Amino acid sequence: xxxxxxxxxxxxxSAGSLTSNAxxxxxxxxxxxxxxxxxxxxxxxxxxxxKECTVYFYNNNHLVVYKEEIKGKKLKLNRNKTLLHLKVxxxxxxxxxxxxxxxxxxxxLIQLLEE
Numbered sequence: 885x886x887x888x889x890x891x892x893x894x895x896x897x898s899a900g901s902l903t904s905n906a907x908x909x910x911x912x913x914x915x916x917x918x919x920x921x922x923x924x925x926x927x928x929x930x931x932x933x934x935k936e937c938t939v940y941f942y943n944n945n946h947l948v949v950y951k952e953e954i955k956g957k958k959l960k961l962n963r964n965k966t967l968l969h970l971k972v973x974x975x976x977x978x979x980x981x982x983x984x985x986x987x988x989x990x991x992x993l994i995q996l997l998e999e
Contacts, residue, residue, distance in 0.1 A: 918967035922978045923949070925970050927959060934958050939970070941977045950977035 923944055929937035935958050941950040950973070960966050 916967075918964065918971045920971050920974050920978075923974055925974050927961065929959070939973075941974045943978050943981065947981075949981040950974075 923942050925942065926940045927937055928940065936955050937953075937959050939952045939954065939959075940948055941952075943949050952973070
C-alpha cells in the first residue's frame with residue numbers, strides 16, 4: 885500500500901510541474917511584417933469612387949508627416965505587397981520628418997505600386 889501511495893504522490897507532483905512549465909512556453913504575439921514601430925497610416929476612401937483615396941501617414945505622436953492622394957488606381961489593402969509598400973513610404977516619410985526636411989516625395993506610394 886505504501887508503494888502505491890508514494891507512486892501516486894510522485895505522479896501528482898510531476899504532473900503539477902509539467903503544467904507550470906507548459907504555460908511558460910506560450911509564444912508571445914508577434915506583429916506582422918507590415919506594421920511599423922515608427923508610426924501608422926490611415927486610408928480615407930469612398931465607396932462611390934473606389935479609384936480615389938487619400939493616405940495619411942502619422943508618427944507615434946499622432947502628427948501627420950505625409951499625405952498622398954491616389955487617383956485612378958484602386959488601393960488593394962488585402963495584399964501583403966501593398967501593405968509592405970505602405971510601411972516603406974511611412975518609414976521614409978517619418979525619417980524625412982525627423983531630419984526636418986519636408987521633401988516632396990511625389991507620389992512615392994504610386995511609384996512603388998507600379999513596380
